Amino acid sequence: MATPEEKLNVAFTKLDTNKNDKLTLDEIKSSLTKHGATFDAAQVDAAFKALDKDGDGALNKAEFAALKDEPYRSQFLPLFEVLNK
Numbered sequence: 727m728a729t730p731e732e733k734l735n736v737a738f739t740k741l742d743t744n745k746n747d748k749l750t751l752d753e754i755k756s757s758l759t760k761h762g763a764t765f766d767a768a769q770v771d772a773a774f775k776a777l778d779k780d781g782d783g784a785l786n787k788a789e790f791a792a793l794k795d796e797p798y799r800s801q802f803l804p805l806f807e808v809l810n811k
């Protein structure tokens with residue numbers, strides 16, 4: 727059974743299509759679509775804004791890893807769990 731950290735690492739790697747260790751909003755949306763996820767675009771926008779702590783318009787691994795903590799865990803983690811299937 728994968729730990730939340732491992733799951734997030736898998737999700738991050740799948741989302742980071744250009745492999746620059748940062749996730750942009752476009753990258754997240756197009757990757758979710760490519761992996762067959764159904765999601766609410768407004769929810770992804772909200773997750774992105776909440777997680778982008780330094781406001782640079784991209785999520786680094788540390789920012790993305792906040793998904794393992796409340797309140798993000800219950801609110802946003804299901805959006806990305808599909809990537810672990």
Ligand SMILES: [Ca+2]
Pocket residue numbers: 741742743744745746747748749750753
């Ligand atoms: Ca990237």
Ligand SMILES: [Ca+2]
Pocket residue numbers: 777778779780781782783784785786789
């Ligand atoms: Ca950021």
